[in-house]
Amino acid sequence: MNRPAPSPTLHLDWTRCQARGACLELLPDLLRPDEDGYPLPLTPPRQRSDIPLDPAQLPAARDAVALCPRLALTLRGQR
Template sequence: MTRDEPRTLLHIDWTRCDGRGLCTEILPELLTRDDWGFPLAPRHGSDVPVQDRLVDDAVEAVALCPRLALSLLQDQGRPGL
């Protein structure tokens, strides 16, 4: 992992999400939303790399998610992330 690669991942649990879209408003640089309000992370699955400068916003999105559908993970150098 190089110094520029994000070390934090925003995990989206779509089974908990009800598409309110608050996370997409807090993190517009990382997330968009589909027609029903569910978050989408272009070029990523359910684990979205978070640049260091956006970690505080990601923490806020996790804290404010009404369905607890978001969590933050630390990338431990796992292959493919």
């Protein structure tokens, strides 16, 4: 039995993030800064570490992962 491919998500490792802001600039339709500049998802729940992605958002998410200076971002469930 073939299982459907999991939806891609952007995973944020809060232990690595230092609020540098590259992801906020690259993903303004997914993330907003909290009062200290840390990224929060625009969709509830706000403290989610795995943010669902639309296929159209994958290129920007890949850029954000590649440019994160603290290696706090990873992509999951992508092909």
